[in-house]
Amino acid sequence: MPQTSLSISPTWLERSVLEVAPDLIGCTIVRQFEDGRQLRGLIVETEAYQEDDPGCHGYRGKTTRNAAIFGPAGLSYVYLIYGMYHCFNVVTDRDGFGSAVLVRAVELDGEPRRSYKGKLAKVGAGPGKLCQAMEIDMQHNHQWLQPGAAIWLEARSLDWQGELVRSTRIGLSQGQDLPWRWYLRGAKGVSRL
């Protein structure tokens, strides 16, 4: 019997965010629309955040906004940044411990309905642009990432291979020296090298 489901389980995500963040490179975000349309994005860039890190939204404890990252692994965490862009995260580690992987870039397999000003080349390259292209917003916050939902994750294909590059995170005013960003070497859609 061939493997029929590549979907990523909460158990697989129930590890340190520092392990999961690099492991998610090469995996796929599946965006399922109600009309049956589907968008798939290969994850090529991620960052790790956890509550003991000053760059993390959960650093000063649980609030209404960041509640999702304190929940169990397998939930989504979506937030609005600069009043105009959304960022998509995957909650990791044990329930009660604040941690999540920020997905910073994907390479889409199809054409998004909302191309970014017609520039398809850079669609999905950057956390804000990723959410624009995949039509992810606040209604997708604090949701289970499982097949049948609007968004879920699929594991790397069995023959996947790629080299990861590790570096510091982008856009932070605190915790900017921690090497908690990973991207796929040679990937077209990485937001920054």
Add this chain to the structure above:
DNA sequence: CTTCCGATTGAA
């Protein structure tokens, strides 16, 4: 209540 500011982006 008022003020501050961000895990961004692209134009100047």
Add this chain to the structure above:
DNA sequence: TCAATCGGAAGG
């Protein structure tokens, strides 16, 4: 280098 744009969080 800088403005757009706005809701959450912090401070008075």
